[in-house]
Amino acid sequence: MTFKEKLHLYEKLMRLDKPIGILLLLWPTLWGLWISSYGRPNWVILWIFVLGTVLMRSAGCVINDYADRDFDKHVVRTQNRPLSSGQVSAKEALLLAAVLALLAFELILTLDRLVIVLSVPALLIAATYPFTKRFFAIPQAYLGIAFGFGIPMAYAANVGAVPPIAWGLLVANMFWAIAYDTEYAMVDRDDDIRIGIKTSAITFGKYDVLAVMVCYAAMLVILTGIGVRFKFGAFYYAGLLAAAGIMGYHYTLIKNREGDKCFKAFLHNNWVGAAIFAGIALDLYYRY
Numbered sequence: 001m002t003f004k005e006k007l008h009l010y011e012k013l014m015r016l017d018k019p020i021g022i023l024l025l026l027w028p029t030l031w032g033l034w035i036s037s038y039g040r041p042n043w044v045i046l047w048i049f050v051l052g053t054v055l056m057r058s059a060g061c062v063i064n065d066y067a068d069r070d071f072d073k074h075v076v077r078t079q080n081r082p083l084s085s086g087q088v089s090a091k092e093a094l095l096l097a098a099v100l101a102l103l104a105f106e107l108i109l110t111l112d113r114l115v116i117v118l119s120v121p122a123l124l125i126a127a128t129y130p131f132t133k134r135f136f137a138i139p140q141a142y143l144g145i146a147f148g149f150g151i152p153m154a155y156a157a158n159v160g161a162v163p164p165i166a167w168g169l170l171v172a173n174m175f176w177a178i179a180y181d182t183e184y185a186m187v188d189r190d191d192d193i194r195i196g197i198k199t200s201a202i203t204f205g206k207y208d209v210l211a212v213m214v215c216y217a218a219m220l221v222i223l224t225g226i227g228v229r230f231k232f233g234a235f236y237y238a239g240l241l242a243a244a245g246i247m248g249y250h251y252t253l254i255k256n257r258e259g260d261k262c263f264k265a266f267l268h269n270n271w272v273g274a275a276i277f278a279g280i281a282l283d284l285y286y287r288y
Helices: 003-013 020-036 043-067 090-108 113-132 139-148 150-159 164-187 189-195 200-229 234-254 259-268 270-287
Strands: none
Touching: 003 043, 003 090, 020 043, 020 139, 020 150, 020 164, 020 270, 043 090, 043 113, 043 150, 090 113, 113 139, 113 150, 139 164, 139 200, 150 164, 164 189, 164 200, 164 234, 164 259, 164 270, 189 200, 200 234, 234 259, 234 270, 259 270
16 A cells, blocks of 8 residues: 555545544534633634644544444444444554644644643543443433533633633534534434434434424524623624524424435534624624
């Protein structure tokens, strides 16, 4: 195997060819960065978080595939992944994940000490998420915490503290993650039942579509409450309204539980995060 071919396999292992995961991780981080800086983020801090998001999401994908390498062999969608197909060894994967995590850690060494402290639970949550699928009925909730931990870290970087609003945003993100990752899990439900993995799509059963919409609604209620509490303006609520419209579109995709349409809904969640961020950014821009 040539060096170029090996790099291509590492790229696939890190999912750099599928940026949706990076975007779903990045949007809530940007919410936190913008709100905590009143719409005027320090550009150095911003780029540290953007690059750190890419690195940690990549590391998380490698760890996920390492944990699931024996299961992935039995799922049509994942059986050709570099680890499950034997093209990349388990030892290589662990080394790659370690290098990515260390690079991400080095990035934050220039930031507030609280950011460094928070990076420890952030890493532990990201590293242990894949294993929650063995015993936790709704591992997507744990994923939501992992994907949202950039929010308290953003506050720590900008203000040196983690106020209640940061945890509120994190909880909102958790409900969002349950919603979009349930859509994702609906695609693999039959395979997951067969191999014994737990997912929210299996746990919710025939109420899966309802559960997705309830989680979307819970996210919007929390973000609306944050808007009222901190006196956000029309642009913020316009962003939430746009997100609600997109969520309504997702219902039309998932209502019949067709695999390709459920996957399309999952991918389309990028626009939910973008709409909310646009509302936050515009509101703060015209306020300050």
